[in-house]
Amino acid sequence: MGASLYEPINVYKPVAPHIGIVDGPFEYLTVGGIRLPLPFTTRMTVIRLSNGDLFLHSPVKFDWRLAECLQGLGTVRHLVSPNQFHYAHIGEWARAFPETISWASPRVRQRAWARHLDIDFTRDLDVSAPVEWRREIDQLLFPGGYFKEFVFFHKASRTLILTDTIINLELDKVSEPWRTAAKLSGMHHPYGQIFFGMRLPLLFQRRKAKAAIGKIESWQPKRILLSHGRCFDSDAYEVIRRMFGRRR
Numbered sequence: 305m306g307a308s309l310y311e312p313i314n315v316y317k318p319v320a321p322h323i324g325i326v327d328g329p330f331e332y333l334t335v336g337g338i339r340l341p342l343p344f345t346t347r348m349t350v351i352r353l354s355n356g357d358l359f360l361h362s363p364v365k366f367d368w369r370l371a372e373c374l375q376g377l378g379t380v381r382h383l384v385s386p387n388q389f390h391y392a393h394i395g396e397w398a399r400a401f402p403e404t405i406s407w408a409s410p411r412v413r414q415r416a417w418a419r420h421l422d423i424d425f426t427r428d429l430d431v432s433a434p435v436e437w438r439r440e441i442d443q444l445l446f447p448g449g450y451f452k453e454f455v456f457f458h459k460a461s462r463t464l465i466l467t468d469t470i471i472n473l474e475l476d477k478v479s480e481p482w483r484t485a486a487k488l489s490g491m492h493h494p495y496g497q498i499f500f501g502m503r504l505p506l507l508f509q510r511r512k513a514k515a516a517i518g519k520i521e522s523w524q525p526k527r528i529l530l531s532h533g534r535c536f537d538s539d540a541y542e543v544i545r546r547m548f549g550r551r552r
């Protein structure tokens with residue numbers, strides 16, 4: 305069985321007031337500049353701030369119809385790269401919307417430069433949320449060595465937004481070798497798992513991990529949005545306890 309998308313793609317799907325997701329088209333793994341025939345799906349989260357600005361977390365490939373739809377929701381403003389692996393389409397959105405601010409994650413500038421992607425990151429994400437969204441969205445830097453990422457929390461809807469920290473692939477929606485990798489690593493529905501590349505670094509960064517997990521628990525999220533695989537629409541607190549419990 306081949307890979308399948310989270311249809312419909314390039315459509316805003318509300319999950320709660322002022323927050324929704326957009327499932328994107330297939331992305332392909334590239335190694336050494338060569339695109340491999342290994343498709344996977346990614347998902348963007350969109351938050352509408354109270355001033356009408358839109359916060360685009362891990363933007364999917366630019367699409368004009370999607371852009372027009374989002375303009376109906378608010379002003380496309382913040383283009384957020386949560387980690388150094390999720391940034392590739394920020395330049396496309398920034399060129400279409402010159403008034404946007406592109407937010408950099410650690411190492412993402414070097415990564416974009418090495419891949420000849422012309423992205424002008426104007427601001428850097430920090431361990432505390434910037435004034436632009438801090439009343440509505442909290443954030444922290446989740447440790448994980450090379451794979452560390454910024455995680456976000458939309459306060460009004462109590463939604464935790466993760467990129468690669470937790471992966472929950474649906475085995476019947478992915479092709480090989482992802483299916484075998486997901487099976488072996490436990491990163492599949494219904495339980496999901498911490499991204500395997502983060503697990504060893506987390507053991508060596510116990511103090512930071514404990515602080516980050518404590519803060520996530522204090523948020524008491526209701527749902528978890530993920531960039532890969534199926535989101536957790538409910539029982540988020542249980543998922544976090546199960547996933548991170550023994551790392552505290």
Ligand SMILES: [Fe+2]
Pocket residue numbers: 389390467468531532
């Ligand atoms: Fe990812």
